[in-house]
Amino acid sequence: MMNALGKQLAVAGMLVAGAAQALPEVVCRVEMDRDVVFAGQRQTAVVKVTLDAPVVPRREERPPVNLGIVLDRSGSMAGDKIEKARDAAIAALRRLGAQDTFSLVTYSDRIETVVPAQSASNTAWIEQKIRAITTGGNTALFAGVGQGASEVRKNLSRDSVHRLLLLSDGKANSGPSSPEELGRLGTALRKEGISVSTIGVGTDYNEDLMTLMAQNSDGNTYFVESSADLPHIFSKELGDVLSVVASRVVIEVEFPAGIRPIRIIGRDGRVGANTVQVSLNQLYGGQEKYALIEVELPESAEGEVRKVADARCTYQDMLANRSNTTSGQAMVRFSKKPEEVEQSVNIAVGKEVMLNRAVELQAQAIIQADNRDYDQAAETMGRNSAVLMDYADRYNVPELKEEAETYQRQAEEIKLKKVLSPTQRKEMKTRNYEIQNQQQSSLPQKEKKD
Incomplete structure (x- = not known):
């Protein structure tokens, strides 16, 4: 029989082994834009629910990747564009391993499955097929995405990362072509666990269509002015795909009686009488994703402390290959002292709120410019800049100052030239x-234009 010391050593060994096998998990943080609010009055505040995704411990522990590339080979892609696209697709293939799946579909006025879904280890044959891609024809983008999705569906499983990478340099001019139609396709693919990241090359593609498809499927979107940047963009995208740590992510927030959710700032989701739900497809290791929820707080007494929100996030843990849950909550205290309210401001949360509200105004300015009301567009951008600059100066936030300066330059240029260029x-x-x-910026800051 094992003596007491032997039992202790055995238990210690089991604990050490368990610790060695433990994998990091997603952390849910719930914060307010300020921790102290005014007593004796109704008011609005913002709840930020953040998901901090862990870094993949080792490359061999990442989940398998099921990657499908949907490549525009219409006539406008001739020359350097298709050459760089082929090089970028091959570079992406070479970053995958034997456990991964790769497929490639091309589209013009006809659809061709150049590489049916198969192990990414078959590199020589796949590269030969990619090198043989030529150009010609129109742009049946919808059908291309549909066929690319069909290849990815051949290997759907909960333990794999499923991603379509769509590249186009022109407007869809064959088959369904509106942003709404492509957006609905993106929504349907997200329900299957497939994200679509979109890459627009040059200035002739439809950015409304490409961003809506990416948004509805929870993918990334990129603008590549020069085809020379395609290898960098593909590499950046593969970095995200290879670092996915969670999928099928659902954030559910419950609000106690008296706390009323008003809206979600910057994201789509469902807002109920006392609940909010936001769905994401995938989380990347080492990054954070968040939801900003504007709420109305009831009139409360001096010194009262109230719970504002209970957040619960469910997701498929791609490192441990199991379902998991993480949660958090936010509280506020009520005070009649303005200095206490001001001192409690969460500048980091406030920065994200300001940026997302600025995006809403920028979207208005784009619509105004589309309607050729350039003076109004410039006024909207200028007002946007002023609001951001005021917050940046008040709380010393350099990032907001940079955004404000960009908006101001854009406003001045639009007012002067009476045009919003492609x-x-x-x-x-x-x-x-x-x-x-x-989404992390698609190009290094020094390469981004004013």
Whole structure:
């Protein structure tokens, strides 16, 4: 029989082994834009629910990837564009491993499955097929995405990361072509666990269509003015795909009696009488995703402390291959002292609120410019800049100051030239998307244009 010391050593060994096998999990943080609010009056506040995703401990512990590339091969892609696209697709393939699946579909006025879904280890044959891609024809984008999704569906499983990477340099001109139609397709794919990341090349593609498809499927979106940047963009996207730590993410927030949710700032979701639900498809390791919820607080007495929100997040843990849950809550205290309210301001949360509210105004300015009301668009951007600059100066937030200066430059240029160029519009739409979806910038800061 095992003596007492032996039992202790055995238990210690089990604990050490268990600790070695333990994998990091998603953390849910719930914060207010200020921890102290005014007593004796109704008011609004913002709840920020943040999901902090852990870094993948080791490359070999990442989940398998099921990657489908949907490549525009219409006539406008001839020359350097298709050459760089082929190089980028091959570079993406080479970052995958034997456990991963790869497929590639091309579209013009006809759809071709160049690489049926198969192990990414078959690199020589796959690269040969990619190198043989040529250009010609129109742009049947909807059908291309549909066929790409069909290849990804051949290997759908809860333990894999499913991603479509769509590249286009022109407007969809064959088959369904409106942003709403492509947006609905993106929504349907997200329900299957498939995200679509979109890459627009040049200034002729429809950025409204591409951003809506990415948004509705919870993918990324990129504007590539020069095809020379395609390898960098593909590499950046593969970095995200290879670092997914959670999928099928659902944030549910409950509010106690007297706390009324008003709206979600910057994201789509469902707002009920006392609940809010936001769905995300995937979380990337080492990054944070969040939801900002504007709420109305009831009149409360001096010194009273109230719970404002209970947040619960369910997700598929891709590292441990199991369902998991994380939660958090937020509290506020009521005070009649303005200095206490001011001192409790959460500047980090306030920065995100200001950025997302600015995006809403920028979207209005884009619509005004589309309607050729350039003076009104410039006024909206100028007002946006002033609000951001005021907050930046008040709380010393350099990032907001940079955004404010960008908005001001855009306002002055639009007012002077009476035009919103295709490049400007695409940069605005892409930047708005990056902020609202917490997507890291697609190009290094030094390469980004004013």
